[in-house]
Each structure stands twice: as C-alpha cells, then as structure tokens.
Amino acid sequence: PKASPPAPLEDNAEVPLAENNSASDVASDAVSDPLDRDPLVTHLPEESTTTAIVLKRAQKRAKDDTQWRDGESKMSGTVYMATTEHLNMLSEVYAIYAHTNPLHADSFPSIPRMEQEIIAMARSLLDPQTTEGVCGCVTSGGTESILLACKAARDAWCHRQAPWYAGASYASPHFRAATDVPEIIVARSAHAAFWKAASWLNVRIVVLEVDPSTMRLTAAAVRRRISRRTMLVVASAPCYPHGVVDDVQAIADLCKRRGIPLHVDSCLGGFCLPLVQELRPDLVPTFDFRVPGVTSISADTHKFGMGQKGTSVLLYRSKEMRKFQYTAVTEWSGGLYISPTLPGSRNGGVVATAWASLICLGRSGLRASAEGILQARDVLVDAVSRIDGLCIMGIPAMGVVAVGTDTKAPNGGIDSLIVMDLLTARGWVLNALQKPLSFHVCFTGAHSLETARKLASDLAECAEEARRMKEKGVASDGKARVYGLGGTFPD
Incomplete structure (x- = not known):
C-alpha cells in the first residue's frame, strides 16, 4: 500500500529546540523550518516564506533525485555534460540571463544574437559545405523542433495542394473538404514526438517496420507507401531505441525525385554524429545537408551539445520552407503578432547556456x-x-x-x-x-x-x-x- 502523504504544516509552525542546541544553532541549520517532515504543499501559503527556508527545502528535496558524479553516472542518457565544472559554468551564465525573454528582442538584443550564433554553430556541423540558404531557429527541445518541422511540412503541402486558396489553412473546413488528409511516413523506431505531432496537427501517421537485421528504415519500405498524400518523410540519425542511422541517402534520393520533404531527426546525435563521422567514418553514413533531398534537420543542444535542458535547433535547407513554420496574426487588437516557434515568451537563460556550452567546448x-x-x-x-x-x-x-x-x-x-x-x-x-x-x-x-x-x-x-x-x-x-x-x- 502507498504511504499516506505527510500532513501539511504551517510555514510559521514553532520548532522546539533540541537539548543542548542554542537558538542560533537551529537558525543556521534548519532556519526554524520543520524540514524533517517536509510538508506536502496542497494550497498557496497564506503567508510569505523566507528565502532561507525555500532554499533549504529545495536542497532537501534535491537529495531524492538520482545523483551523478563526474564520469560515474549509472544513468542511461539523461545527464550529458561531462563535469560539474561545466554545469557550474552554465549555471552562472543562466543566472545572468534568467530574466530575459527573446520575444522582446528590442529589450534583450543579446539573446537573439546568441540564437543566431547557435544556429551558425549548428550549421557548421550539419552543413559543412555551407549550402546557400540554410537557416533555422532555436526551440525549447527536440519535441518542439519536430512539431515545427511537421507543421511547416503540412502547411507547405497545403500550399502545393491548393495554391488557389490564398493563405490555405488546414483548419478550414472548406479546404479540408477539397483535399485529402496528409500523411507523415515514419519508421517504428522514429521518436514518439512524431506521433504527438500527427495528433496535434490532425494528420495521419504511416508507420513502417525497419529492417529486422539492421534496424534501419530503408528506401524500399518508404517507396511502397509514398503517395500524393505524403507531406513528409522522416529518417533518424540516429534513432532513439537502437542508435542506428536510417538509410538517409537512398531515402533522400527517393524523396527528391518525388518532390517530398525529408526531415532528418538528429535530436539525439546532431552534436555528436558529425564528430563520430570524422573519427569513425565506417560507422556513420552521410546524413546531413550534404545529401540532396534532406530539407530539414533537428539537433538538440541540450543533449550532446551539453547545454542545460530546454534548447534544440531546427535547420531548414531554405527560407522558403521555414516560412511555413511561422504563425502570423495581423488583425489582433493587441497589434501585429508574429511568432516563429510554438511559445511566445521564452526563457533567454537556457538559450544563453546553449550558446555558452558550444562556445566553451568548441x-x-x-x-x-x-x-x-x-x-x-x-x-x-x-x-x-x-x-x-x-x-x-x-x-x-x-x-x-x-x-x-x-x-x-x-x-x-x-x-x-x-x-x-x-x-x-x-x-x-x-x-x-x-x-x-x-x-x-x-x-x-x-x-x-x-x-x-x-x-x-x-x-x-x-x-x-x-x-x-x-x-x-x-x-x-x-x-x-x-x-x-x-x-x-x-x-
């Protein structure tokens, strides 16, 4: 049976002094807070709580989390940075920019500049031939990068299907009645965020089995299911379950000939695979913008880029594709509203840590x-x-x-x-x-x-x-x- 939650305690409850302990000893150690019982918070406290008590409680609860030491983590993934020194540096940078919001670029111009530089650094890894037109954005994580790539592909598909429908909106019942339901083709090993994207965007997901011996998605499997309804094909580099790279080159060739966008999900490997390819080219086939037919790539800075959690990069081969990602509201009484990503307000602090991590590591x-x-x-x-x-x-x-x-x-x-x-x-x-x-x-x-x-x-x-x-x-x-x-x- 589950243990009952501890009874709530008042924040100003009196704490009896233990024998031989002076009031100053208790104040310095527990700050007069009944921390041994760490009350379950069930409502907003009526009274304010001191900063010292809040920090003490946070430190106590952190002891319940899985701990890691430099090089000695027993967790799969989860923590990507190599040293506490790196973590401490990121925490200092975060503190400098914790109050910033890239939505207000005029007030916080340092954050958009950092975002531009993050995109440039990601591009130098994933677009080593500096393809003309490659552009991108910084997002809150891999799931948002995937959602945005799918949203852009869906709206681009709508535009191709009905160029006669100015500002074609997939939500429009008239548009939906005149067109088919678009489809995303993924391998069963693709990240679950693509299923989430299909659900949120109200499109169909077509799931293909991988080759049972190599665990890779093949072009032959894609060819059998591709159709005029296909709005996007997805390949992983590598996939989350097995760490293998799909047959990106053959799939990209097929997509290019059929005029269908190909997204390479490199959220997990985007800041590691390019270096592995330099060290062990036998392990990593080319998967990035050097492959004609790849139209977008996602790569998480908060994984092997070793930034703090909450940042990813989404790159597009061209601005033409990226424009379908944006949301523009021109008739709002609050003014002209244009948002490139899902959230409006965002935390500039995590953007700063992604920038700092890449600059520090090189x-x-x-x-x-x-x-x-x-x-x-x-x-x-x-x-x-x-x-x-x-x-x-x-x-x-x-x-x-x-x-x-x-x-x-x-x-x-x-x-x-x-x-x-x-x-x-x-x-x-x-x-x-x-x-x-x-x-x-x-x-x-x-x-x-x-x-x-x-x-x-x-x-x-x-x-x-x-x-x-x-x-x-x-x-x-x-x-x-x-x-x-x-x-x-x-x-």
Whole structure:
C-alpha cells in the first residue's frame, strides 16, 4: 500500500529546540523550518516564506533525485555534460540571463544574437559545405523542433495542394473538404514526438517496420507507401531505441525525385554524429545537408551539445520552407503578432547556456567527448558479443547500444528484460524497449571508460544469473516500461 502523504504544516509552525542546541544553532541549520517532515504543499501559503527556508527545502528535496558524479553516472542518457565544472559554468551564465525573454528582442538584443550564433554553430556541423540558404531557429527541445518541422511540412503541402486558396489553412473546413488528409511516413523506431505531432496537427501517421537485421528504415519500405498524400518523410540519425542511422541517402534520393520533404531527426546525435563521422567514418553514413533531398534537420543542444535542458535547433535547407513554420496574426487588437516557434515568451537563460556550452567546448571539446563515447560503446559491444544468448540490435553509430535476446541462440537465448531488471537492482538506470523487447544504454560525457567497463562486467554476471533463472522457469514480468516516466503499464 502507498504511504499516506505527510500532513501539511504551517510555514510559521514553532520548532522546539533540541537539548543542548542554542537558538542560533537551529537558525543556521534548519532556519526554524520543520524540514524533517517536509510538508506536502496542497494550497498557496497564506503567508510569505523566507528565502532561507525555500532554499533549504529545495536542497532537501534535491537529495531524492538520482545523483551523478563526474564520469560515474549509472544513468542511461539523461545527464550529458561531462563535469560539474561545466554545469557550474552554465549555471552562472543562466543566472545572468534568467530574466530575459527573446520575444522582446528590442529589450534583450543579446539573446537573439546568441540564437543566431547557435544556429551558425549548428550549421557548421550539419552543413559543412555551407549550402546557400540554410537557416533555422532555436526551440525549447527536440519535441518542439519536430512539431515545427511537421507543421511547416503540412502547411507547405497545403500550399502545393491548393495554391488557389490564398493563405490555405488546414483548419478550414472548406479546404479540408477539397483535399485529402496528409500523411507523415515514419519508421517504428522514429521518436514518439512524431506521433504527438500527427495528433496535434490532425494528420495521419504511416508507420513502417525497419529492417529486422539492421534496424534501419530503408528506401524500399518508404517507396511502397509514398503517395500524393505524403507531406513528409522522416529518417533518424540516429534513432532513439537502437542508435542506428536510417538509410538517409537512398531515402533522400527517393524523396527528391518525388518532390517530398525529408526531415532528418538528429535530436539525439546532431552534436555528436558529425564528430563520430570524422573519427569513425565506417560507422556513420552521410546524413546531413550534404545529401540532396534532406530539407530539414533537428539537433538538440541540450543533449550532446551539453547545454542545460530546454534548447534544440531546427535547420531548414531554405527560407522558403521555414516560412511555413511561422504563425502570423495581423488583425489582433493587441497589434501585429508574429511568432516563429510554438511559445511566445521564452526563457533567454537556457538559450544563453546553449550558446555558452558550444562556445566553451568548441569542435575539439565535442570531438573529445565523441572519442570517449566511442570507447565506451566499443567496450559494451565487445562484452555483449561474448555473451551467448544476447545480441546487439543493429550497428550502433555512436553511444546508444541496444541489447536484445538472441533468439537464434540455443534454448532461445537469454531474456534481455530479466538482464535489465538485474542490472537495475545493481543501481543502473537503463531504458526498456519494445517491438522487439530489449533495452539500451546511452553513453554520454557523464560516463567514463571505467564506468563502461563496470557496466560490461555487471552485464556478464547478470546474463549468467538470467540464464540460471530461465532454467528454473522464471520469466520477465510482462509489463511495458514507460518512456519518460518512472512507472510501468500492464500490457
């Protein structure tokens, strides 16, 4: 049974002094706040609370969060920065710009300038040939970048379908009656944000299965489902579940010949894959604007760009495509309103941390991070290859390594989810996958080579334990893990 929540306490409740403790001792330690009971807040307090008490409570609650130390993180992904020194630098930068809002560029011109420079730095990685016209915007994260790319593609599709309808709006019942429902083609391994985008934009999503041996989306699969209703095709570089890069070049060639936009979702890898490609070109096929037919790319600065959470970059091959992303309200009584992204007001502080992180690291810093991530990847891939009954899902292009059951092994292999549960019991925080059932770890700058070796050692031991459990008839719990939540749903 779940424990009952603690009873609310008044903020000004009197705290009895313990024996031998002076009032000054208590004031310096607890600031006269009953923190041992940390009340559950169920309503807005009637009275103000002192700054000291608020900070004390925040510090206490932070102790419940998963902790990480430089190079010793046991979490898959989640924390991407390599050192607390980097984090502290970002926190100082954030404090300088916490009050700013890029919506009011005339009042805070430093933030739009930083956004321009972030876009330029992202472009130098993802458009190394400096294609004329490549442009973009800074968003609040990968999901917003994906939503905006889909919104631009939908409205561009509307414009192509009905150029006679000035300012064609997909929401217009007259327009909807005259046209088909547009479709987004994605692989099952594409990020779930594309399903969210389809729901919000009221378009249809067409889901294709990946090649079962490579875990990649292929051009052949796309060719079979492409039609006049296709408003956008999506390829991942890499995909979140298995860390593999889809066949971007062949898919882009198909899309270019059919006149259909191709979005490359590189939210996870955009600030790592280009450096991996320099270090290990055999792992990463070309996926960026060097490939004709790629019309937009998303890349999260708050992942391998090591900025604080809340920023991503969306790049377009041309301004012609980007214009369909904008929302313009010209008849509002509040004045002319033009918004390039989903939110109006935004926090300039997180934009500043993305800028600061990229400036601080530079290309050499990102390359050094990629080198460490590749070393960690190789350790785990080698460890799995030595375990009869487990297998690597596809060929991981960078630090995302997915481990599944080798069903071709004797006795059907080892249950990978039991292995994951055993690793979880040892303190590892991993990500469960489905279709097919497996799990992955995402190595970041927060993982040292020694941490990767420890994981590999634990994996070997847990695999042997899982093998013994299978011999005794123990199976996994049959529950679907929930991405982004700390719970499970029954199948």
